[in-house]
Amino acid sequence: MKKLGLYVHFPFCIKKCHYCDFLSFEKDSDETLLVYAKAMAKDIELWSEKLKDYSIDTIFFGGGTPSLFSKEAMGVVIDAIYKHFHISDNLEFSIEANPKTLNKDKFAFYLSSGINRMSMGVQTLDEKLLNFIGRAHNSEDFYKNYHEARDAGFQNINLDIIFSIPNQRMAHWRNTVEKIIDLKPEHISFYSLQIEENTPFFHRFNAGEWNEIDEEEDRKMYWYGVNKLKSKGYIHYEISNASISGFECRHNLKYWSMEEFLGIGIGAHSYLGNTRLSNETDINKYIQNANNKEDNTVWIHHNQNKDNISEFIFTGLRKRRGINLEEFKSRFDSSIEQVFPEEMANLLSENWIEITANNQMKLTDCGIDISNHIMSEFVIL
Amino acid sequence: MGMKQKNIRNFSIIAHIDHGKSTLADRILEKTGLVSHRDMKEQYLDNMDIERERGITIKLQTTRLVYKANDGQEYIFNLIDTPGHVDFNYEVSRSLAACEGALLVVDATQGVEAQTLANVFLALEEELEIIPVINKIDLISARPDEVKKEIEDILGIDAEDAPLISAKNGINIEEVLEIIVKKIPAPTGNTEDRLKALIFDSFYDNYKGVIVYTRIFDGSVKKGDQIKMMNSKKVCEVTEVGVFAPAPIPVPILEAGSVGYITASIKQVADARVGDTITGADKPTEKALPGYKKVIPMVFCGIYPAEGEKYENVKDALEKLQVNDAAFVFEPETSTALGFGYRCGFLGLLHMEIIQERLEREFDLAIITTSPSVIYKIGKTDGTFEMIQNPSNLPPIQDISYMEEPIVEANIMVPNEYVGNIMELCQERRGTMRHMEYLDAKRVVLHYNMPLNEVIYDFFDALKSKTRGYGSLDYELKGYEKSKLVKLDILLNKELVDAFSMIVHESKAHLRGKFVCEKLKEIIPRHHFSVPIQASVGTKVVARETVKPLRKDVLAKCYGGDISRKKKLLEKQKEGKKRMRQFGEVEVPQEAFTAVLKYDEKK
Numbered sequence: 009m010k011k012l013g014l015y016v017h018f019p020f021c022i023k024k025c026h027y028c029d030f031l032s033f034e035k036d037s038d039e040t041l042l043v044y045a046k047a048m049a050k051d052i053e054l055w056s057e058k059l060k061d062y063s064i065d066t067i068f069f070g071g072g073t074p075s076l077f078s079k080e081a082m083g084v085v086i087d088a089i090y091k092h093f094h095i096s097d098n099l100e101f102s103i104e105a106n107p108k109t110l111n112k113d114k115f116a117f118y119l120s121s122g123i124n125r126m127s128m129g130v131q132t133l134d135e136k137l138l139n140f141i142g143r144a145h146n147s148e149d150f151y152k153n154y155h156e157a158r159d160a161g162f163q164n165i166n167l168d169i170i171f172s173i174p175n176q177r178m179a180h181w182r183n184t185v186e187k188i189i190d191l192k193p194e195h196i197s198f199y200s201l202q203i204e205e206n207t208p209f210f211h212r213f214n215a216g217e218w219n220e221i222d223e224e225e226d227r228k229m230y231w232y233g234v235n236k237l238k239s240k241g242y243i244h245y246e247i248s249n250a251s252i253s254g255f256e257c258r259h260n261l262k263y264w265s266m267e268e269f270l271g272i273g274i275g276a277h278s279y280l281g282n283t284r285l286s287n288e289t290d291i292n293k294y295i296q297n298a299n300n301k302e303d304n305t306v307w308i309h310h311n312q313n314k315d316n317i318s319e320f321i322f323t324g325l326r327k328r329r330g331i332n333l334e335e336f337k338s339r340f341d342s343s344i345e346q347v348f349p350e351e352m353a354n355l356l357s358e359n360w361i362e363i364t365a366n367n368q369m370k371l372t373d374c375g376i377d378i379s380n381h382i383m384s385e386f387v388i389l
Numbered sequence: 390m391g392m393k394q395k396n397i398r399n400f401s402i403i404a405h406i407d408h409g410k411s412t413l414a415d416r417i418l419e420k421t422g423l424v425s426h427r428d429m430k431e432q433y434l435d436n437m438d439i440e441r442e443r444g445i446t447i448k449l450q451t452t453r454l455v456y457k458a459n460d461g462q463e464y465i466f467n468l469i470d471t472p473g474h475v476d477f478n479y480e481v482s483r484s485l486a487a488c489e490g491a492l493l494v495v496d497a498t499q500g501v502e503a504q505t506l507a508n509v510f511l512a513l514e515e516e517l518e519i520i521p522v523i524n525k526i527d528l529i530s531a532r533p534d535e536v537k538k539e540i541e542d543i544l545g546i547d548a549e550d551a552p553l554i555s556a557k558n559g560i561n562i563e564e565v566l567e568i569i570v571k572k573i574p575a576p577t578g579n580t581e582d583r584l585k586a587l588i589f590d591s592f593y594d595n596y597k598g599v600i601v602y603t604r605i606f607d608g609s610v611k612k613g614d615q616i617k618m619m620n621s622k623k624v625c626e627v628t629e630v631g632v633f634a635p636a637p638i639p640v641p642i643l644e645a646g647s648v649g650y651i652t653a654s655i656k657q658v659a660d661a662r663v664g665d666t667i668t669g670a671d672k673p674t675e676k677a678l679p680g681y682k683k684v685i686p687m688v689f690c691g692i693y694p695a696e697g698e699k700y701e702n703v704k705d706a707l708e709k710l711q712v713n714d715a716a717f718v719f720e721p722e723t724s725t726a727l728g729f730g731y732r733c734g735f736l737g738l739l740h741m742e743i744i745q746e747r748l749e750r751e752f753d754l755a756i757i758t759t760s761p762s763v764i765y766k767i768g769k770t771d772g773t774f775e776m777i778q779n780p781s782n783l784p785p786i787q788d789i790s791y792m793e794e795p796i797v798e799a800n801i802m803v804p805n806e807y808v809g810n811i812m813e814l815c816q817e818r819r820g821t822m823r824h825m826e827y828l829d830a831k832r833v834v835l836h837y838n839m840p841l842n843e844v845i846y847d848f849f850d851a852l853k854s855k856t857r858g859y860g861s862l863d864y865e866l867k868g869y870e871k872s873k874l875v876k877l878d879i880l881l882n883k884e885l886v887d888a889f890s891m892i893v894h895e896s897k898a899h900l901r902g903k904f905v906c907e908k909l910k911e912i913i914p915r916h917h918f919s920v921p922i923q924a925s926v927g928t929k930v931v932a933r934e935t936v937k938p939l940r941k942d943v944l945a946k947c948y949g950g951d952i953s954r955k956k957k958l959l960e961k962q963k964e965g966k967k968r969m970r971q972f973g974e975v976e977v978p979q980e981a982f983t984a985v986l987k988y989d990e991k992k
Contacts, residue, residue, distance in 0.1 A: 227940055277951040318959075380958070389964060
């Protein structure tokens, strides 16, 4: 059977963070969440009929804040997956969770439902910064939940942290990284904060309330994080992700390896049979469509060869091991040097990419800092 | 043609830009039943897209109309359109020479403006009967009585009977038609005399060759006649004569007093130049019509194929444009920065912009234009002199004994509250005031002598900006004067980019250099290394800026498998790179070349 990743979108939070431009809303009532969960369950059923020859080997519950959903609502979704889809034995089942929405009861429920990977949004351990970016929790909330998760039996935990927060100094960042590593999570994601349009941060930034963190400073923080993690035995396997060996996030790796995945819920994206799709973003329409057993796809793009070439390279280069050039050749019937002669020569001579002995093409360390530039070279217009 | 000269009226419409000339022409066409309202594109006579967009007429259109007047007789109206910009003054004067009268359209809210004045002077020189028409009277801010008084006081033209119209809404158009019949004199040529006809425009047609627009003053012309252009000496056989209705329609003969076209297998418009006199090859008239002038380009710039564009395509397009535009000249040149291209000459900055736009739109070319320049006179130490229009061709500094630059007489009309602003602007641009006159309590004409190279960059934009659009300008070449000029070079990453070089007055080198450096700093994207931008005169750096290096160009998040956003971003980045021009290691967007020429209010 073909392997399939499943992403399910839970677009509600206690409150919206000031930097967040994801598709999510402040929670109104448990009722609404249940209605939405039931609609997703119907959508799952609808899709399962089209994907009978697939077996799900990774599931990722993302948001929003999936942990905000009640056991009942969450159960509706999980039951639908197990009922309608074939599930592989070695399932990786992740859930994103935010401190303050968690308790012992929920952890026990998650484990009993087959969820075996917990991804917690910590962002920073500095109280002032937590408040500044508009998080609903403080560091104490986090520590409490983290230990509860461990006590309940979670053996694969990811912690999300952010750098380049305005007013964040190197000392703050160092402090957060060290404290996080002390907790020995299996996986750490470290993201540079981006000021996205139409967020409260964007308006305040435009109003001149603060300067974006200096690029040099941003890179210092990034490389401090990378080096510190490596020194503590973590493997830096993707631009913004590191893990203990064997705990790489298999679901996210599918995104970077052109593997198939199905997205359920509003705004979710899918990649199925050489086609990229995305879902209705209006929650009411989504619920209505699902209840009427109608498809929620609003955008379909059948990938041409040039799309596949570009995507294979630019997603693949996010992985530190890069892309395999033999695989490139067998996928596209020509070598990467044949498709991009000038680009390859330039990038190699600038030492922004390298080709290793086992024929992997990867970004060099200095290439990471300007990865957009490098990736854009491989876009075919 | 069967119609006696006494029933012919040859006239033009003259106006300041935006005063409604083309709209009135449309209404006249409509009222005489030539074009139905439904078929009418806005402003029928302006047939190029650029003309419609800019609201100005560049190429002439001529139309023959039949009007049945209140006296019961039919009249032939030959409406000869005129270009609406100072760059094309000569063409205006030749069109006017083909007429007996002119409608002077004046905006009832704006009153008399600089170009109104300039056009009236041209019309008076041709001794035309000028009929004022006051337009836009339906606007709330219309002040027809004051405008009438202005016309009388400033122009000395009786405006008492001036029709009050709204061309846009078709108000009082009949009155205009009747006044044309009554006031504009009929032509009085002698049909039996030797042929004497004026070329007032010409354009190239793929099938017929050059189509010559002509006004027959004496004699007649028909198919098969041998004709001669008195100035170009070109002799050819007439293949067709006709009139414009407004499409060309062949007729058996064109006789004295009439306006129409002649084709004679002429290959390029330069052989049938505007202002030339057509006569019979066998029995020529003794004296050519007065006023012929070979127009000469005043403003020059380099035009180069942009990245990915073929040199041959540019060449073909320039040749095609030249066939139709005797005032436009070009010759090959080479730039170290831009490769092979052409140095092109234009009547003025507008003419230059129009040619550029036509190359881009009609011919779909990607081109780069270098800084415009004028012709400098370089006196050399060996006693000879050279005329230079490309800064790169300037002789070595030790060989130059003196330099001269062209000076124009500029007439600037502004409402009096802006006089201070404009005097300041003119002073900045090295102008010297000749005198200043009050047209009325509110309006002032400033007469300045200005170096042409100060006018061609952005003077007009600055004038408009500093007068909230009310200022107007016309100018003509006065002569050359000695001047302390220097060559200002721009260096990117320490390498000279010759396409940015320009000749400026010594006192302006620092400011101009600073402006260009600042502009380039805004436009040149950050590289992975720092890019110094320097402006220098000789070896002396007069201004500098630095494009800071890009230290971070990485996106952390790519969420939930949505790679489409990231892909769009990368595609945009790649597209941006395609529009870049590589100079050494530095990538410069194509728009940099025009951006450094644009007026910037903040600077």
